[in-house]
Amino acid sequence: MTRMPPRTTLTNGRVAASKGVAFSSNPILQVKLPAWRSRFVLFVMFAAFLALVARAFWLQGVSTDFLQKQGASRYARTLELPATRGKITDRNGQVLASSVPVKAIWAIPDDVQSAPPEKLRELARLLEMSDTELRKKLDSDRSFVYLKRQVEQETSDKIVKLGIAGIETRKEYKRFYPEGEVMAHVVGFTNVEDAGQDGMELGAQKTLAGMTGSRRVIKDRLGRVVEDIESIREPHDGRDLTLSIDSKIQYIAFTQLKEAVEKHKAKAGGIIVVDAKTGEVLALANMPTYNPNNRSVLTGAQLRNRVVTDTFEPGSTLKPFTVALSLDTHRVTPATVFQTSPGKMTIGTATIGDSHAHGPLTVAQIIEKSSNIGTAKIALQMPPEEMWEMFTTVGFGQQPKYGFPGAVAGRVRPYKSWRPIEQATMSYGHGISVSLIQLAHAYLIFARNGDIIPLSFTKVNDSPIGQRVISENTALQMRRMLETVVAPGGTAPQAQVPGYRVGGKTGTAYKIEGGKYVRKYVASFSGIAPMSDPRLIIAVMIDEPSNGQHFGGPVAGPVFANVAANALRALNVPPDSNVTNIIIPKEPLEESM
Amino acid sequence: MTGRLCLLLTALLVVCSLAVVSAQYKARSLFIELERASSTARQLDVDWAQLQLDQSTLGKNARIEELARRDLNMVPLTAARTQYLTVGDK
Numbered sequence: 222m223t224r225m226p227p228r229t230t231l232t233n234g235r236v237a238a239s240k241g242v243a244f245s246s247n248p249i250l251q252v253k254l255p256a257w258r259s260r261f262v263l264f265v266m267f268a269a270f271l272a273l274v275a276r277a278f279w280l281q282g283v284s285t286d287f288l289q290k291q292g293a294s295r296y297a298r299t300l301e302l303p304a305t306r307g308k309i310t311d312r313n314g315q316v317l318a319s320s321v322p323v324k325a326i327w328a329i330p331d332d333v334q335s336a337p338p339e340k341l342r343e344l345a346r347l348l349e350m351s352d353t354e355l356r357k358k359l360d361s362d363r364s365f366v367y368l369k370r371q372v373e374q375e376t377s378d379k380i381v382k383l384g385i386a387g388i389e390t391r392k393e394y395k396r397f398y399p400e401g402e403v404m405a406h407v408v409g410f411t412n413v414e415d416a417g418q419d420g421m422e423l424g425a426q427k428t429l430a431g432m433t434g435s436r437r438v439i440k441d442r443l444g445r446v447v448e449d450i451e452s453i454r455e456p457h458d459g460r461d462l463t464l465s466i467d468s469k470i471q472y473i474a475f476t477q478l479k480e481a482v483e484k485h486k487a488k489a490g491g492i493i494v495v496d497a498k499t500g501e502v503l504a505l506a507n508m509p510t511y512n513p514n515n516r517s518v519l520t521g522a523q524l525r526n527r528v529v530t531d532t533f534e535p536g537s538t539l540k541p542f543t544v545a546l547s548l549d550t551h552r553v554t555p556a557t558v559f560q561t562s563p564g565k566m567t568i569g570t571a572t573i574g575d576s577h578a579h580g581p582l583t584v585a586q587i588i589e590k591s592s593n594i595g596t597a598k599i600a601l602q603m604p605p606e607e608m609w610e611m612f613t614t615v616g617f618g619q620q621p622k623y624g625f626p627g628a629v630a631g632r633v634r635p636y637k638s639w640r641p642i643e644q645a646t647m648s649y650g651h652g653i654s655v656s657l658i659q660l661a662h663a664y665l666i667f668a669r670n671g672d673i674i675p676l677s678f679t680k681v682n683d684s685p686i687g688q689r690v691i692s693e694n695t696a697l698q699m700r701r702m703l704e705t706v707v708a709p710g711g712t713a714p715q716a717q718v719p720g721y722r723v724g725g726k727t728g729t730a731y732k733i734e735g736g737k738y739v740r741k742y743v744a745s746f747s748g749i750a751p752m753s754d755p756r757l758i759i760a761v762m763i764d765e766p767s768n769g770q771h772f773g774g775p776v777a778g779p780v781f782a783n784v785a786a787n788a789l790r791a792l793n794v795p796p797d798s799n800v801t802n803i804i805i806p807k808e809p810l811e812e813s814m
Numbered sequence: 815m816t817g818r819l820c821l822l823l824t825a826l827l828v829v830c831s832l833a834v835v836s837a838q839y840k841a842r843s844l845f846i847e848l849e850r851a852s853s854t855a856r857q858l859d860v861d862w863a864q865l866q867l868d869q870s871t872l873g874k875n876a877r878i879e880e881l882a883r884r885d886l887n888m889v890p891l892t893a894a895r896t897q898y899l900t901v902g903d904k
Binding site: 305308315316317319320321322397399400401403441445446447448468469472473476719720787790795796 | 841842845846849859860863864866867869870871873874875876879890891892894896898900
């Protein structure tokens with residue numbers, strides 16, 4: 222706005238004057254303003270525009286990312302898409318472990334302090350803790366405190382209803398085990414983070430665990446999701462796991478084992494039932510056990526899965542392998558006679574013995590009467606290498622591959638270091654250690670006409686291809702011998718089953734404590750049923766029976782018999798024997814140790 | 815002539831804009847419905863898992879045996895008291 226030239230002013234003055242008002246005479250218009258003032262105004266306006274442009278550049282160009290993020294945070298939300306852990310079911314689809322959504326209750330202690338005391342008292346009641354306990358938890362410097370985890374949905378709803386500021390919930394999962402202690406050692410359990418800790422929960426952790434996903438969405442004023450703004454990261458639920466376990470047989474095995482452990486005042490016990498046709502583990506139980514739904518008081522003894530993770534000297538249950546090898550290599554026939562008198566035998570500096578002097582025994586009778594001397598004599602005919610190979614092929618001393626955590630290999634020393642006495646004692650199961658599951662696995666060669674297949678804890682659909690260990694004929698001969706063990710003249714007439722032909726081998730071994738044998742026993746029985754067409758292998762182990770009896774026959778035999786009878790019926794296996802009255806001799810034969 | 819074309823195009827533009835608005839609105843309500851349905855599906859999944867669990871809990875062998883023994887006075891069967899029938903009985 223430049224100053225008007227004086228001429229124009231005069232003209233305007235004239236026009237104005239003609240209308241009777243003489244503006245030109247107005248003294249204000251006559252003021253001469255200095256030129257810098259108008260330039261200053263112009264500059265200020267220019268600067269203001271420049272500031273606007275700079276600001277626009279700042280917003281649009283430099284801080285646009287930040288601003289867009291701020292904007293998005295006002296309408297866009299990232300939602301966590303939870304994934305559930307897979308269920309574990311038995312072979313018939315009965316749920317053994319399942320995750321149910323629950324809530325974790327957490328608090329921001331500072332915010333909660335101002336809550337009315339009666340509400341806090343109510344909260345403490347709902348959380349099932351005392352008032353002081355709750356106060357102690359809230360009296361914390363941290364900004365995040367878990368009050369209680371794995372709270373059931375109903376309770377958490379009530380807590381939310383209380384409307385205490387600073388109390389929040391978070392979704393999580395709780396694992397339920399409907400079968401409880403019966404299945405505890407097979408299924409295992411998870412921790413509060415839903416991660417497997419033991420048993421198949423740990424063994425199959427990778428496939429069972431889900432992968433949480435997420436999605437970005439736009440929410441409207443009412444909190445409803447109206448649009449996805451990025452591609453969804455799909456959650457992947459954990460895959461369900463179908464075990465090979467049959468919960469009916471598992472229950473039978475568990476109750477029988479429990480009864481036996483209580484009856485014989487034993488320290489512990491284990492039992493495993495294997496399907497001879499498919500190698501599936503149908504039942505696996507341990508005593509003592511625990512309830513996976515309530516693990517507040519747990520001891521190591523309860524957690525221990527003795528069947529899989531404990532090794533013991535199997536004793537006589539190993540004799541059939543020595544004899545089978547000898548038969549298979551045509552060194553002996555079932556009718557070959559060995560002299561076992563006088564019930565004592567000295568090899569090197571050590572002496573081994575039988576519980577009774579049996580006199581001359583055939584190979585079949587050596588198994589029937591469980592003669593240590595007979596077995597040792599058979600074993601000493603063979604080179605250690607062959608025996609070692611036999612033990613190794615059936616899985617002793619080998620790291621098992623069942624997909625079950627904690628499975629141990631047991632111990633078979635290299636044959637090169639075997640002394641004759643060791644070879645002799647190993648032939649009847651001493652100086653060698655195996656787990657019960659390995660023992661049951663090895664018995665497959667007798668039940669399956671000479672071949673061995675891998676064991677499986679998951680359901681098997683097509684029957685696996687076996688690896689031949691002994692000939693079909695040897696397996697048949699061995700089965701006949703094992704059947705005589707449960708006959709009235711054998712070491713385990715208590716293991717007879719009405720209606721079915723069964724067979725097996727007893728084992729009684731001293732325990733080793735601190736490298737020395739002590740007068741504590743492990744009684745075991747490993748058996749096959751029914752003999753005409755073997756379907757089940759049942760191995761039982763009772764640790765430290767201390768109620769008068771400690772031999773495998775009377776202690777572990779009846780467990781085998783009861784489990785076999787009930788399991789065969791449960792599996793609809795037709796009876797193959799007409800014998801329904803079991804005769805157990807008054808004083809049955811005691812086996813050698 | 816140009817004036818009329820302009821008017822027509824303007825009208826068309828307005829109609830299209832309204833259609834976009836309404837389509838967006840419809841899309842969002844359908845999406846909300848979808849959300850609701852999928853959350854129902856999730857809830858049903860949870861319920862189903864819970865029911866399966868209940869079935870297992872109520873149908874576990876320990877409970878059945880206890881009920882059979884206590885309330886129904888049943889005893890385990892033995893081979894001696896069992897009559898086996900085979901197909902095509904001789």
